Amino acid sequence: MNRDDDIRIAQEFRKRQNRQILAVAIALFLVLFAGVVHKRPDIFGAFSSSVLFGVQAVFIAAFIGFTAMNWRCPVCRNHLGGDINRRLCSKCGTRLQ
16 A cells, blocks of 8 residues: 555544544433433423333434444454554554554
8 A cells, every 4th residue: 555545544534433433422412311301301391211211222223323334444344343543453454543
């Protein structure tokens, strides 16, 4: 690979990393917000536990689906695992940062 490829790969990884961090923050906020709505029915009205649990499950499933599509190596397309600050792809060895 040449220098331009390395820069392109690093940029693509950075985009994926930023999207992943944003997705974690949004998913966490939405799941916690649903819990607050349950504990504080005076804010938005009363919702049953099963409805709020279902909403939380949908948020979590959407996050998992997004992560499965987003958090992949820009070169080999294999899943990058749990390390958000990964330097190398564990499958193909490509330098990501």
